[in-house]
Amino acid sequence: MRNNESSEDYLETILMLSEVKPVVRSVDIANELGYKKSSVSVAMKNLRERNMITVTDEGYIYLTEDGKKIADMIYERHKLISEWLIKLGVDKKVALEDACKVEHDLSEESFSAIKKYILGKTKA
Amino acid sequence: MRNNESSEDYLETILMLSEVKPVVRSVDIANELGYKKSSVSVAMKNLRERNMITVTDEGYIYLTEDGKKIADMIYERHKLISEWLIKLGVDKKVALEDACKVEHDLSEESFSAIKKYILGKTKA
DNA sequence: TATTTTAGTTAGTTTTATCTAATTATTGTT
């Protein structure tokens, strides 16, 4: 199977939600991703055990330094790829869906090459 | 979870091998992908049931029209994406690995937009 | 205060795609 696509998605979602909401809870993640609360609960337990998040007594979820690093990386990819696809004329909804998948699959090397290329072309 | 990534990979591999070998057998696919024969056997049963391949009495595997359609699509993506990444300066091995993943992720719309873009830039 | 709603957890199920181990059948070798 694939790497940590599922975990990466959760971390990215926590980051995205934290930009919009004052606090992020399991329920918020479940609503955002369209998953059941139980699925998110198990996933959060897993992320907690791997020191990717911390959870307060009130159930507020925060990214650790390690978790933030991954979330930032995936989110950067998400934004760059989706914006590029939209610029190429792809429907916004489709572009976002595709970015959500591609963002997990590129190596660091390929992504930075694409990034350099896209930014170069855009600025010029 | 993901779509039919596994099936798509098998179909693509059958196509690639058929360009190099006179006949394609389960063992060849197992060797190519680094899977166990048993895994391939089960996967081939599945593809047969979905009318993606036919298998002769000798164990020779051929793509059906439906199977070929998918294999062609994925293989085209594979080649275009990997060549593009290599052109951007990505190491060949890495580019091939990444293409192998990304090729399953793109919608028809996004891929054709990227294709048009890359081919346009290349020709110009 | 009693009841309902909301949030989170746990246990057990399902699906997918791999694996190992054991079996069969065919082919090749001595």
Add this chain to the structure above:
DNA sequence: AACAATAATTAGATAAAACTAACTAAAATA
């Protein structure tokens, strides 16, 4: 002919990531 190697299959195991159902605990409300 006997034995070894190769190919394919089957049954059962494992792991990941979702699910349902049932439960607890806390908060909101009538």
